[in-house]
Amino acid sequence: MTEGTTRRLRLSAVLAILLGGAIGIIGSTQTWLTATLNDGSELAVPVPGADALAVLAPLSLAALALGLALTIVGRVLRYVFAVIAIGLGAGLGWGSVRIAAEQPIDSVAGPVTEATGLSGEAGISGIVDQITATPWPGVTVAASVLILLGGVLVLATAHRWTTGGRKYRTGRVAGTGPRDSIDSWDDLSRGEDPTS
Incomplete structure (x- = not known):
């Protein structure tokens, strides 16, 4: 493998992790779900990503920090960070897939409680008529795949990377x-x- 190829692989791995983290941060502020209430008002309660998946912003920020740190750390930490990136991507992906596929009642609990004053899963499920997902959980699944693939690429190529600056x-x-x-x-x- 040539030095130019190694540089491109290193850049691709770091950019994949950074891009996945950035998309996750953006997704945490976007509406992931809409809960329609059956209390006579037919009120539609928007649920942002940070409320639907509480770990979304922290995991995404960790991926951003990890991607930046990969540009300066030594060989041993590259492997450690690669494993952490794979874990971050897997955790983010699992949570996002769950919300995209199931639209669980616990993912809308916070905003519905704020809108109605009701709390507890039984009370909230009794008033929520329908939960509709936007494309953002799917976009975040794609972001988690980027983080995971970036981690795998680091794991596979870290031994060929040149060291950081003087x-x-x-x-x-x-x-x-x-x-x-x-x-x-x-x-x-x-x-x-x-x-x-």
Whole structure:
């Protein structure tokens, strides 16, 4: 595998995780479900993604942070972050698929309670006539797949990635390459004699 191919795979993995996280954040503010009430008013209560799936925003933010961190971490943390990305994608996907397929009553509980004052699953299910899903749960499933695939790609290619920039390295192997004044200061900071 050439260095150019490795760079493209690295960029693809990081962008997939970032894009999935960004879509998840956007989705948390959009209407996922509409609950129609049968209390005589036929009121339609919109349910945003953050209310329908409470972990949506936190998992999406974690994916964004993880994607950014992947650009600077070392090899061991790449593997750790890849596994975390796979877990984030799987968790986000499972929750989104559940809401898209089932439209469960617990996913509309918060907004319906705010609109009617009723609480408890029995009270809410008694007043909710119908729950309709928008495309956003499906869009978030696609975002979770991006995060998951990005994690798998990192796991498969992390050993070929080049290390981060010089400012992220912690030390230098003695006797390798030319030394400059910054290296001498670094040696002094570690308590080593740069003249030896």
